[in-house]
Amino acid sequence: MLLSLRPDADDAQLAALRALADEGGFELRFLDERRRVAELVGARGPHLRSRLEDLKVVREILDPGQARELHERNGRPDTVVRIGDAVLGGGHASLIAGPCAVESRDRLLEIAHAAHRAGATVLRGGAFKPRTSPHSFQGLGAEGLLLLEEAREATGLAILTEVLDPRDVELVGRSADAFQIGARSMANAALLREVGLAGKPVLLKRGLAATVREFCLAAEYVLDAGNDQVILCERGVRGFDRVTRNLLDLGAVAHLKGATHLPVIVDPSHAAGRADLVPALARAGLAAGADGLIIEAHPRPDEARSDAPQAVSLDDLAQIAADARAILALDGRILAAPRRELVGKGV
Amino acid sequence: MLLSLRPDADDAQLAALRALADEGGFELRFLDERRRVAELVGARGPHLRSRLEDLKVVREILDPGQARELHERNGRPDTVVRIGDAVLGGGHASLIAGPCAVESRDRLLEIAHAAHRAGATVLRGGAFKPRTSPHSFQGLGAEGLLLLEEAREATGLAILTEVLDPRDVELVGRSADAFQIGARSMANAALLREVGLAGKPVLLKRGLAATVREFCLAAEYVLDAGNDQVILCERGVRGFDRVTRNLLDLGAVAHLKGATHLPVIVDPSHAAGRADLVPALARAGLAAGADGLIIEAHPRPDEARSDAPQAVSLDDLAQIAADARAILALDGRILAAPRRELVGKGV
Amino acid sequence: MLLSLRPDADDAQLAALRALADEGGFELRFLDERRRVAELVGARGPHLRSRLEDLKVVREILDPGQARELHERNGRPDTVVRIGDAVLGGGHASLIAGPCAVESRDRLLEIAHAAHRAGATVLRGGAFKPRTSPHSFQGLGAEGLLLLEEAREATGLAILTEVLDPRDVELVGRSADAFQIGARSMANAALLREVGLAGKPVLLKRGLAATVREFCLAAEYVLDAGNDQVILCERGVRGFDRVTRNLLDLGAVAHLKGATHLPVIVDPSHAAGRADLVPALARAGLAAGADGLIIEAHPRPDEARSDAPQAVSLDDLAQIAADARAILALDGRILAAPRRELVGKGV
Amino acid sequence: MLLSLRPDADDAQLAALRALADEGGFELRFLDERRRVAELVGARGPHLRSRLEDLKVVREILDPGQARELHERNGRPDTVVRIGDAVLGGGHASLIAGPCAVESRDRLLEIAHAAHRAGATVLRGGAFKPRTSPHSFQGLGAEGLLLLEEAREATGLAILTEVLDPRDVELVGRSADAFQIGARSMANAALLREVGLAGKPVLLKRGLAATVREFCLAAEYVLDAGNDQVILCERGVRGFDRVTRNLLDLGAVAHLKGATHLPVIVDPSHAAGRADLVPALARAGLAAGADGLIIEAHPRPDEARSDAPQAVSLDDLAQIAADARAILALDGRILAAPRRELVGKGV
Structure with a gap:
């Protein structure tokens, strides 16, 4: 060294x-x-x-010589993370889709079926929502988790949902197939340690102004707790311009694919903050090497109770999935497909 | 509206x-x-x-018309927050000083006595440390809290220490006179609600890339829980240059003094990240209207186990306090003084 | 309004x-x-x-109602800009490639031939170089322009080169087929007006910290001078992280394609600042909708006299062009090809 | 090295x-x-x-060992720059004040007299204005220069005005006592070389997203041309928040005072972008060690044709000067006073 x-x-x-x-x-x-x-x-x-x-x-x-950290590539092959039918890493990519927040049973099931039809393998949806203001809708909590379980039952999609509080890790872990750690929680070491011990995949979002090294060291907390099922998610960093909500850092994605062995995905919804730009940034993310996408979708985006401007319609979601398959095919990569077929369950 | x-x-x-x-x-x-x-x-x-x-x-x-939030000035006089002998707001300013982390009994007492002599009224010191890497020193934890209590006993200084995990609020609250919420935790709603309910003053640091509105809404979580003893602390935001660790936003300080009724202090240590620039930024913060300073000091900065480059020596701390009194006097403000005299306790 | x-x-x-x-x-x-x-x-x-x-x-x-500015889409079809065989806009994309700086006759010809073979239609190369330090190599100046003319003669590639000083617009315009306005000059109104009057296409790079609106208003200076042959070039904005030189803003690219009628290209070389990330960002830029790429290439990047770490090899350039054709084909777009064939001129 | x-x-x-x-x-x-x-x-x-x-x-x-650049402190005492009665550096500070743009004879004289009464020694005022949009007011040009000369004649104040185009350096130099290089022109090497050769003091503003090193190397262009009469001016860098127009970087000011031998001043007007915050940031700048202030003032700010929201009233200007004297006195520094007395010339 x-x-x-x-x-x-x-x-x-x-x-x-x-x-x-x-x-x-x-x-x-x-x-x-x-x-x-x-x-x-x-x-x-x-x-x-x-x-x-x-x-x-x-x-x-x-x-650093031989003083290597756990997240470093250091000659290791890709770590492949599986969540239900989803496969991320090692030439496999996956589509994660769903509403920003779980709002109601009927709406969640409608989105889940549409996500499944589009080719998503994981359903995202917030039961506990991190909100800037205490006066905003904070999510349905435990009730939302039960609705997510029901949606899994109905579609076979695996469930990804955010956990905000280390005291909720056990509760959320009973329902979820994977934990989401949001951008605001990236540096919450207590929470990272808890999900590290919980033994399920962790999707870790990059903090709003986290350097790539800080992002990697947040993953290191989970790895250090004995859990290497970590997916890194680039979702845009804070920029000075307002035409997009955040600034999607695809240079970081390309770098992380080389510098770490962990799968890396892109969240174009939070990056753009505008539904009209999501398809372009989704394509760009995969073209830069990402192992998957996480997309906010809503059957009637205008009625969403949070993050409405960035939710794409269910038709757009299907198009994003089709574009993803075409771009991944250019270098021999595959979008993981849902194995269970849905018969007569269309909405 | x-x-x-x-x-x-x-x-x-x-x-x-x-x-x-x-x-x-x-x-x-x-x-x-x-x-x-x-x-x-x-x-x-x-x-x-x-x-x-x-x-x-x-x-x-x-x-917004009449739809005002709890942190807004809206014609209210300054909220005055007291922590032991410290007074912040309403023309009163206070000096908070201490080590980054509590490291040992002897060193803590040495710093506490020096801080008292310099004119500080609150001793800061981390028992639970938020660290970027899981491999870094994470603080002494509960043992550190006991050492802080001992230092209070010896000097009369009030104790401010950081809480990172909502599960620790009760434990920390038994020792501390005020809670510190660090920049990494600014958007940790679960933690903000817990300290809001704990009924002690809360020093809330601005997140690394938090807008002023996001900062105010983090304070709003504490206020909304029924606790209006909130001190806003500007500690520098993430910038693109490396000559300082962060970019101290004194425009935000001047704005917040008008736009909210809460006291606002400045942390020049984390802003500069270099001990040599701390005195200049401390003076500048008070000249911009801040109601106090929080300063990292260490008897032998070279031996500190965390944040060593930014800790000022105890001599520099005394000079910073003298400068503070002079600048505050220019517009009739007062630096709160420790009431208890230390006799024969010099180190 | x-x-x-x-x-x-x-x-x-x-x-x-x-x-x-x-x-x-x-x-x-x-x-x-x-x-x-x-x-x-x-x-x-x-x-x-x-x-x-x-x-x-x-x-x-x-x-804004009807108070529209000249760069705004406002229902207009794509403005198509042609530079020699290059076509940008309206479903056509082009590859611009070459060295950062013109260094010598032999090297420039070697790169020009390789760029032509790869499928580039425009040769870039700096004769007048904007340098951060007065002590750095500032380019060959007028001699460099003559070498560029010779390269055009030899390959049929059109010439794009930067102009820094309004006094040089006439001189540069005698050699160049299109002017480059660099990021440092984006807000140089005197220069923008001069190239606006010169009647040749202008490639305008976004300033390091320019908002999208400021970028559009810089183009407006050229348009207002009567020249609508403007190509917008996103080359990365200043970020806080160091793994890449700049932060490529593909959200801005996607936005600009909708909000203006001008062609938009991407410069992955300056964005990444590292040759290894250039191919990924080039693919991402086109997938986000860009109408072309500008790439720094060098036969022996290690010997380049400026910006060496970001120049790709000539083999990588050929691969980037192949990737570009594949990605553009996904939505029916075409990479403009050099019309003139080079016979027996390989280097 | x-x-x-x-x-x-x-x-x-x-x-x-x-x-x-x-x-x-x-x-x-x-x-x-x-x-x-x-x-x-x-x-x-x-x-x-x-x-x-x-x-x-x-x-x-x-x-760097002995490979030092011209702007580096490297043991040198402060370079002291004089512009008329103004003295900057070596314990001397100066107040530069005036309108954003020269708008009319009467208004300019009114401001000049008020600036003189307040204690300013240099009158600033733009004849050539750098504007984001080609459709904005671009300044009175040569006519504005003549008005500035008249104001100097009437008050004894020295004249500082911006030059944008290397072709205008001679013209501007005939009227001005010092050149201003604006933030947008900081990296305009052609312009820096011309003002370097013109033999008059140069006030160089930091670019919107310039690192401290880039800022120093821009000064190096002027120094390298043989002119060491350079004043560095911190005017705020681009930030992500909107409560101020820019983010005033006083850490850079404190650093530059140690790292270079050049005088450093602060422009709180462009930093704040709001007149109500200018006095606080002016005080803070001097407390951080700045050698002077440059302030936009206007007798009726509401009628200014550019940058209206940030111009302070002439009463506020007098208060800013009084505050400056008090803060400078704390460490034995002096605000340079106009030597010529104005008799019976009040407006």
């Missing part, structure tokens, strides 16, 4: 570095007389890197 | 607006034939605004 | 609004008693909107 | 580095076997750093 040190480091700072090296049984060598570059010989494991970065004397890690 | 509507709104969208108006007993009037501007006559209360913003048809609220 | 006015507007402010209405012969009507919303009946033309936005009393234009 | 190299550098890349070292007569040494860190022994002068940064093999300059 190669370290750039602060040029003005004093003895106390260097002593702290030496102590950490000794503690781990590593050899510390300075590469120049003025002690601006150091090598830690023999340094391994994910723990060291963060502790070194916390030292004042360490300006930057120039080369 | 005056609303700008989407020009392409269809009947379903307008019906949703009408339904909300009916539910609240308000009269809905369109100001032009093409229904691009509407007035809700009689609309009051904080709840309506968020629900209207969630409707697809509502492009923007042009004038 | 519908205007939202400042709620606290005084008589002088309203008089300024009335004077502007009178000057243009428009009728001014207030839609509510408190004069928070006004309508300008009969208001037309692009000039009014900017002048209204400059008035203190005007908070926002809610609906 | 210490360099971090790309870990995957091949022979061609290393050869390019060696060639540059040879060209300059420096010795190149690798500090580790794997050639990840190199030292250039004997490397001096400002030119080398930018050329090294352009090499693909160079990941980062860890320590």
Whole structure:
């Protein structure tokens, strides 16, 4: 491991570095007389890197050597995550679709059937909703979870739903096939640890202004708890322009596909914030290498109780799925299809 | 309340607006034939605004009229928050100081005595630390809380410490005089509600990329739970430049002093991320109208286990307090002083 | 035209609004008693909107009505821009490729031949280079223009090159088939006016932190000078993360295709700043609807004198073109092909 | 000079580095076997750093050693810049005030007299205005320059005005005592070189999204042309929030005071974009260490033809100057006063 040190480091700072090296049984060598570059010989494991970065004397890690973190590609093949019929990673992509919030039984079932027909394999829907204002609709809670279970029963779609509070992980885990950690919760370590222990796939959304490294380290909390079923989701970062709600960072998607072994998907709905731009950003995300899409859809978007401007119609959803299959086929990738057929259940 | 509507709104969208108006007993009037501007006559209360913003048809609220939220100034005098000897708001400012993390008994007491001597009235110190990496030092936890209690006993300083997990609010509340909600937790509604119910002052830090409105609505969660002892803390937002860790938004501070009735303080330590710039940004924050400062200090910054580059020395802390008194005096404001005298307790 | 006015507007402010209405012969009507919303009946033309936005009393234009600017779609079909064999807009896309800077005759010819073989129709190459530091290589200047002419002669590719200084527009225009206005120059009105008058196509890059509206108004300077041969180029905006050089804003591309009649292309090279991510972002840009690509390529990227890390190899360029044809074919679009065949000219 | 190299550098890349070292007569040494860190022994002068940064093999300059650029502090005392009676740097601060644009003779003289009375020593006012839209008021041009000369004659205030086009430098230089380079022109190298050669002080505004290093290198263009009379002006960078027009970066101000020898001033008017916040940000800027302020003022802000919402009244301007004197006095600094007295010229 190669370290750039602060040029003005004093003895106390260097002593702290030496102590950490000794503690781990590593050899510390300075590469120049003025002690601006150091090598830690023999340094391994994910723990060291963060502790070194916390030292004042360490300006930057120039080369991590063998001190690799759990999310890093480091020669590993793709981690493939399965949620019901959905497969993500290793050349497989999946479509996750559904309403922003679970609003009512009939509407949820209508969307679930349409999502299934379009080719989605996972139904998304919020029972617990993270809202900017305490005065906004906060979701149906436990009742919403039961409706999601019913929709799974009816369609065979797996259920993805958000958990906001570490105290709800057990409750949500009884209904959901996978946990969603929203952008606002990306850095909620208590929550990340709980879902890490719960043993189900975790879809982790990038925080609104999270660097790619911070995003990876949030995933690291889940991995460090023993759960490697993590899907990274790029959903747009905060930008300065208002024609879209957020700024979809497809450079990060392309980077993450190389730098980590985890599947990466794109959420064009929250990125655009406008239904008319969702199909274009969905295509772009897959063309950039994403392993799937998560799309907000609604039979009558105008009546949605949250995030209405960004929900696509069910017809548009079918078109997005068709476009996805065509783009994935260009480099031999496959959109996972629902295995169970729905007979006579159309709405 | 005056609303700008989407020009392409269809009947379903307008019906949703009408339904909300009916539910609240308000009269809905369109100001032009093409229904691009509407007035809700009689609309009051904080709840309506968020629900209207969630409707697809509502492009923007042009004038909230009487539908005011709880954090809004709306003619109210300053809310004055007291934490031990600290007073914030209404022409009073306070200095909060301490280490980033509680590390050991001796060091904490040394800092606490120095902070008291400098003129701080509140001791800050993290027992539960929010860390980007699971491999970093996460704080001493409950043991850290006991050390903070001991420091209060020894100095008379009130205790401010961060709570990260709603399950810890009761535990932390037994030791702390005020809760800190960190930038990563600003949008953690479950946590905000719990501290809202706990009945102690809450120092709420602005999220890394939170708009001023999102910041105010996070405070609204605490206020809505019945607790108006909320201190807003500007600590820098994410910028694109690296000479400072974050970008201190003093325009937001000046705005918030007019737009809300809550006290507003500045955290120059996290904004700068460099000890050498902390005194300048501390002065600037008070000159912009802030009601106080929260400063990371450490007797030997080089040995701190987290955030070392931004901790000022104890001598610098005394200078920051002296500068604060001078700047506050320019417009007749006062830095709250510790009432209890420390005799023969110097370190 | 519908205007939202400042709620606290005084008589002088309203008089300024009335004077502007009178000057243009428009009728001014207030839609509510408190004069928070006004309508300008009969208001037309692009000039009014900017002048209204400059008035203190005007908070926002809610609906521009007939006061449309020249770049706006407003029902117009795609403007199709041709540069030599390149066609952009109206279902046609083109590939522009070449080195960052013109460095030497042999290297330029080598790249030009390879670009032609790959399917590019326009050769890009900087003779005058905008550099952050005065101590960096600033380009070959007029000598570089002659080398570009020679490359055109040899390959039939049209020439696109940047102009930085209004005094150079005539000189550059003698050699170039199209002008490039770089991101640093997007708001250089003097330069925009000069290229507007020069009567050749203009490729206008979005400024590093330009809003979409500012970008469109920069194009408006060229259009207002009588030249509608403007190609908008999204090249990434400044972000806070460092894994890519800039943040490619494909939401803006999708929006611009609907909101303007001008062709829109994508520059994945400057967006990524890393050659390994260029192919993915190139595919994503076309999938989002872009009418073409501009790619930096170099036979031996390691030896390039500027922007070396982002130049793709000539083999990668051929692959990018093949991918482009495949993606464009999915919705019936065509990549313009060089008409002139190169016989026995391979390098 | 210490360099971090790309870990995957091949022979061609290393050869390019060696060639540059040879060209300059420096010795190149690798500090580790794997050639990840190199030292250039004997490397001096400002030119080398930018050329090294352009090499693909160079990941980062860890320590510039003696290869210093012209703007760097590097032990130099403050450069003191004088414009008429204004003094900036070395413990002296100055107030620059005036309208956004020169609009008419009477109004300009009214403002100039008021600015003089308040304690300003320089009159700002735009004759050539950079405007986002071609349809906006573009300034009075040469006529505006003559009005500025007349105002100087009447008040003794020195004249600062913006130049946008390198072809206008001579014309503007005949009237102005100092050139302003606006934020949109910060990276306009042709313009920077021309004002560098013109031999008058240059007030250089930071670009909307310029890093501190890019800002310094823009100044370097002027310094490199032989003119060290450069004043750096922080005017707010583009942020994501709308309560202020821009985000004033006082951390950059504090940093620049240490890292460069040039005077640094603050423009609270463009930062805030709202007159009500200008006094607070003006105080904050000086408290952070700025050597002066540039303020937009207008006798009847409501009637200003550009940037009306941010112009302070002439009464507010006097208060800002009084606050400035008080804050500067806290650390022994002085606000330069106009030497010429105005007798019986009040308006």
